[in-house]
Amino acid sequence: MKAVVIYGKEDFRYQEVEMPKVGKEEVVVKVGRCGICAVDPKILHGKGYVPPIVAKHVPIIAGHEFIGEVVELGEGAKEKYDLEVGDKAIAENIVPCWKCHYCQLGLYHMCDVHKIFGISGPDGGWAEYMKYPQGSIIWKVPEDMPYEIAVAIEPLACATHGVERANIQFSDTVVIAGGGAIGLFMLQVAKLKNPKMLIMSDLLEDRLSLAKELGVDVVINPGKDDIVKQVKDLTDGLGCDVVLEASGASVAVEQAVEMLRRRGRLMEFGVFAEKVCIDFSIIGDMKELEIIGGHLAFHTYPLTIKYLSEG
Ligand SMILES: [Zn+2]
Ligand SMILES: [Zn+2]
Numbered sequence: 001m002k003a004v005v006i007y008g009k010e011d012f013r014y015q016e017v018e019m020p021k022v023g024k025e026e027v028v029v030k031v032g033r034c035g036i037c038a039v040d041p042k043i044l045h046g047k048g049y050v051p052p053i054v055a056k057h058v059p060i061i062a063g064h065e066f067i068g069e070v071v072e073l074g075e076g077a078k079e080k081y082d083l084e085v086g087d088k089a090i091a092e093n094i095v096p097c098w099k100c101h102y103c104q105l106g107l108y109h110m111c112d113v114h115k116i117f118g119i120s121g122p123d124g125g126w127a128e129y130m131k132y133p134q135g136s137i138i139w140k141v142p143e144d145m146p147y148e149i150a151v152a153i154e155p156l157a158c159a160t161h162g163v164e165r166a167n168i169q170f171s172d173t174v175v176i177a178g179g180g181a182i183g184l185f186m187l188q189v190a191k192l193k194n195p196k197m198l199i200m201s202d203l204l205e206d207r208l209s210l211a212k213e214l215g216v217d218v219v220i221n222p223g224k225d226d227i228v229k230q231v232k233d234l235t236d237g238l239g240c241d242v243v244l245e246a247s248g249a250s251v252a253v254e255q256a257v258e259m260l261r262r263r264g265r266l267m268e269f270g271v272f273a274e275k276v277c278i279d280f281s282i283i284g285d286m287k288e289l290e291i292i293g294g295h296l297a298f299h300t301y302p303l304t305i306k307y308l309s310e311g
Pocket of ligand 1: 038
């Protein structure tokens with residue numbers, strides 16, 4: 001079969017590879033679609049903290065935003081996952097070890113071994129076929145959900161987790177920094193929390209118009225306008241309650257801590273190509289900010305499948 005294999009910086013090869021072989025409690029799928037995450041080009045160009053991790057696992061087939069159709073079920077997989085050959089099925093992006101401190105606590109997405117498809121663990125979905133290995137968390141996807149929708153399950157599950165982490169309240173003014181796939185998904189999920197005001201910021205106008213179509217209250221282009229001033233003006237000088245940072249741009253973090261009100265919350269989901277420098281006095285002495293991290297998805301795949309199947 002054909003696959004895109006990562007060998008290193010600027011070295012992704014579309015080549016012939018062996019078909020995955022199914023083992024006990026494993027599932028082989030024919031890949032229906034596989035997305036390109038913002039981290040994939042960073043791996044290609046050797047930017048940020050992820051490429052050195054990938055380097056320890058090369059050669060590896062890229063892609064963690066996959067969806068496929070079951071073609072082979074290993075011993076016990078049918079019973080464990082309630083799957084039949086021909087079903088659409090997705091595995092969560094991380095394959096937990098189920099033994100480490102975090103897995104024991106149930107925080108499987110924080111697994112210390114941290115095997116992520118196409119990055120640090122099993123081969124990913126930029127291939128004709130792939131295997132969901134033993135230990136995977138696998139979910140059946142409704143047959144009538146087209147692949148072009150189902151391929152959004154992974155990023156939407158991540159965005160949902162990010163929004164959950166921010167603990168949004170009804171009276172909150174929420175700024176979503178970055179209108180890429182994750183930011184736009186966060187917008188749609190954050191809307192379900194019905195906060196007082198939702199603001200989207202991005203440098204690209206087409207993303208901002210899409211955000212408007214998706215029902216955001218205010219859009220700001222920080223390339224054209226002073227975002228900190230605008231957010232303060234919109235909140236009677238107070239600043240916003242929550243920033244969901246999904247841009248991965250260091251300047252967005254600097255702006256986030258400036259535009260947050262005292263005791264505001266910054267939920268950081270972006271993956272950065274470079275280190276970010278902010279004045280930590282703002283976090284402590286000046287504002288008592290809460291900085292919350294978000295990574296992968298945690299118990300949000302089934303919810304996401306439900307959201308997407310209900311439109
Ligand atoms: Zn991703
Ligand atoms: Zn673990």
